[in-house]
Amino acid sequence: MNEERQILLEKDELNRTLARMAHELIEKATSPDALVLIGIRSRGVYLARRMAKKIQEFSNVTPPVASIDVTPYRDDRAAATDTSGFDIQLAVDDKTVALIDDVIFRGRTVRAALDAVGRLGEPKRILVAVLIDRGSRELPIRADIVGKNIDAGEDKRVNVMLEESDGVDQVTIDQWRSRRVV
Numbered sequence: 001m002n003e004e005r006q007i008l009l010e011k012d013e014l015n016r017t018l019a020r021m022a023h024e025l026i027e028k029a030t031s032p033d034a035l036v037l038i039g040i041r042s043r044g045v046y047l048a049r050r051m052a053k054k055i056q057e058f059s060n061v062t063p064p065v066a067s068i069d070v071t072p073y074r075d076d077r078a079a080a081t082d083t084s085g086f087d088i089q090l091a092v093d094d095k096t097v098a099l100i101d102d103v104i105f106r107g108r109t110v111r112a113a114l115d116a117v118g119r120l121g122e123p124k125r126i127l128v129a130v131l132i133d134r135g136s137r138e139l140p141i142r143a144d145i146v147g148k149n150i151d152a153g154e155d156k157r158v159n160v161m162l163e164e165s166d167g168v169d170q171v172t173i174d175q176w177r178s179r180r181v182v
Contacts, residue, residue: 008132008148008158009171017147018047021129022054024145028127029096032061036095036123040113041069043102046164047131051100063098066090073112093121098145102160104130107139132171134158 009017029035032055039048045067056062099113110128117126129145134152150173152158157176163169 004175006173007170008150008173009169011169014131014169014171017131018050019054021131021145021147022051022058025051025098025127025129026055026059028144029098030124032059032063034095034124035061035063036090036092036097037063037065038090038097038099038113038117039065039067040099040101040109041067042165043160043162044100046162047102048098048100051098051129064090068113068116070109070112070116073115090120092117092123094124096125096127097123098127098129101128101130103132103134103158104128104141104143105134105136105158107137107141110141110143111139131160132158 025035025037026032035055037048037052039045045065048065048067052063052065097117099110099117101109101113104110114126117123127144128142130143131147133143133146133149134156135150136152136154148171150158152173155176157174159170159172159174161168161170161172
């Protein structure tokens with residue numbers, strides 16, 4: 001089987017993309033002092049930490065970073081009643097919260113993250129920042145800040161690989177492999 005792999009971003013371009021996204025976060029936030037970054041596990045957490053460093057470089061303000069596991073907030077599960085998915089409790093009232101993720105596809109993960117943030121308090125504004133927007137939404141959700149827009153059909157898989165978890169900074173798109181039961 002001839003697999004086709006396309007490299008979308010490599011280390012330098014990924015770093016430039018994150019720098020641009022950090023600039024956009026600063027511009028869209030009322031003030032960098034009022035910005036809170038929440039990374040969606042797992043790679044969104046690494047991206048949020050990287051963007052926090054970039055924001056600190058550009059504005060001399062280091063926004064707090066938290067992570068969230070949205071599994072308890074998924075719409076195909078029982079309703080969540082607490083904030084146990086967060087690694088720390090954050091003050092989000094009157095803050096600009098930026099939800100950071102690696103890829104947005106159908107919109108369900110972002111919807112779950114919005115639910116979770118709503119349980120923390122009342123942010124002034126919520127922004128969604130994603131490294132890759134691959135299109136094909138099931139829900140009417142869009143990212144406010146996008147690193148790269150692509151048109152990936154249902155038969156494609158976007159792979160975000162980061163140094164922290166995968167030993168390399170690279171984004172690829174591959175043919176989706178269906179799992180056949182034999």
